[in-house]
Amino acid sequence: MSEAPRIAVVVFPGSNDDRDAAWALGALGAEAVLVWHGDEALPDVQGVLLPGGFSYGDYLRCGAIARFAPALAAVRRFADAGGPVLGICNGFQILCEAGLLPGVLRPNASLSFVCRDVPLRVERADLAFTARCEEGRRLVIPVKCGEGAWFADETLLAQLEAAGQIVLRYDGDNPTGAVADVAGVCNAEGNVLGLMPHPEHAVDPLLGSGDGALLLAGLIDAARARTAVAA
């Protein structure tokens, strides 16, 4: 067995799920490497995770300022080279504002912060991130956000639906008011995924659900595959 794949967890001022994400990756067999937002290059890693939180205070719009972080330029280069990038919650918002993912996250339709387990449906299982699931698989993963309502206008949504870029949908309980019940989208190439629910908070059935581990393990598998290529 090769050594553990290394996955960067980018820490912005205001990130608050970076430690949980790093812990979850470690528990699932990866080595998490915390990367400061001011770093201009990524260390030797095979995957990247942008964690949840409130980067730069979410000033202006959530994720709008974080896209200027030097580390994000490095993440963009990593993604352009085909590296797997997973954005969770604020990480998803950042990827949208940075143009790495389509759409935008808006305040929840209820205007309330929501924090609860929600059922999700896996819409496609041929991505690295969802390879451990089958299409139609139901996952229970918690959301905790105030600005989680993913939005795209009708034209963009139709394009994304046709291209199969809607990866995860809320299944019967849409906690944010996201259009078309969208909980997670990927880029056209499929190597960048963003989602509002928090898989890192669902890696141990003792805490309610272990379903998040399936998505994180997908990221780790993709990172491991890149280690094998490099070796």
Add this chain to the structure above:
Amino acid sequence: MKATVLVRPKEGILDPQGDAVRSALGHLGFAVGDARVGRVIELEFEPKGGDPKREVEEMCSQLLANPLIESFEVEVA
């Protein structure tokens, strides 16, 4: 040079904040049919040369507004 930027939710985009404001005004006895909440940004800047209004519009499309959901108006004084 000074500029004022008005950013507002695009027409047709659901504005939950505006709805909350409308409902609160209703509680105060005002008959408000619709409320939309936007944002005002006041800038003091040194134009790079060229049309300063165009320059502020460039700031809007690159950062101050998200074109997917927001429209903007620029006033340069």
